Amino acid sequence: MTVKPHAMAEQPYDAVLLVSFGGPEGRDEVIPFLENVLRGRNVPRERMLEVAEHYYHFDGVSPINQQNRQLLAALQARLAADGPNLPVYWGNRNWDPFLTDALHQMRSDGVKRALAFVTSAYSSYSGCRQYRGNIADAQTAVGADAPAIDKIRAFFNHPGFIGPMAGRVQDAFAKIPVERSAAAELVFTAHSVPLSMAATSKYVDQLDEACRLVGEAVGRTDHRLVWQSRSGPPTQPWLEPDICDHLRQRREQGVGDAVVVPIGFISDHMEVLFDLDTEAQQVASDVGLNLVRAGTVGTHPDFVGMIRELILERTLPDSTPRRALGGLGPSHDFCPVDCCPAPQRAARPSVQQA
Secondary structure: OOOOOOOOOOOOOOEEEEEEOOOOEOHHHHHHHHHHHHOOOOOOHHHHHHHHHHHHOOOOEOOHHHHHHHHHHHHHHHHHHHOOOOOEEEEEOOOOOEHHHHHHHHHHOOOOEEEEEEOOOOOOHHHHHHHHHHHHHHHHHHOOOOOEEEEOOOOOOOHHHHHHHHHHHHHHHOOOOHHHHOOOEEEEEEEOOEHHHHOOOOHHHHHHHHHHHHHHHOOOOOEEEEEEOOOOOOOOOEOOOEHHHHHHHHHHOOOOEEEEEOOOOOOOOHHHHOHHHHHHHHHHHHHOOEEEEOOOOOOOHHHHHHHHHHHHHHHOHHHOOOOOOOOOOOOOOOOOOOOOOOOOOOOOOOOOOO
16 A cells, blocks of 8 residues: 655655544434445444444534544644644545545645644554555545655654553542542553454554553553454454453452543544443443543643654654654554555454544
């Protein structure tokens, strides 16, 4: 999968592109949005209608677009104040504003080469390669003079991500009575994916590292990584255990309080609000477990500063250190041809957001 082309080393970057999943903003948009997500894929309509109910629970409005507007505004303000002085565009995979429309606008504005920040911290088919494919498809639709796009590296272990997440976890533990806080369990969650997808990417290794780094930052090395939001046929193996199953089991084992951290996501979008704040919270209530959900990084100033720093890595590489915590080091800038291939059994893929 090649995003056209990064060989133009002589052409400086002249824009930034925020790339995300997209979501409906009204009840009448839910089904068209899901049809976009699942187009060309063998997903039963009843499964799509089941997911639609998650959106109807919030009157058909996914929070992801508004959260991206806030991130866009914060990044624009940060770049205007501290540089580099680059315009920031926004395009989604599945809903307005679409990537193709963003690239059309960029071409009209004279943009030749841009850096893409994808709202996914980890390497996987859904979180990286598929987005690169979406960008390539948009470039094809725009034509031969579409801007060249280079993706910013994965940031799962960057201090600007780990630090704000650690702060969110500390805030969550502060909501548990002090006499019970030490015994409360720390549970990290991320979007489950098929085992065939996990086996061909660094997704699980990177998540394990992010959990370890956040756990160490808050002084809690005893924690678990569990999974949420799986879809697909029961016969297809996915990463387990599921968050709801884990909460039931831990309550049976005597755990009374748990802090759940959506480490796999950068904003409180639908899969956080429904799968955690609604479904998991209901399970916890049913079994008598006190569940406190930690926030995501959102527009934390250090996180926005991290995005600026990642831009500077590429625009001023000689004067910008490539920071990363832990032992895995900074991720690569340009993905190998065989990086994060599609899962072998992708007939019923995840309705996954970044």
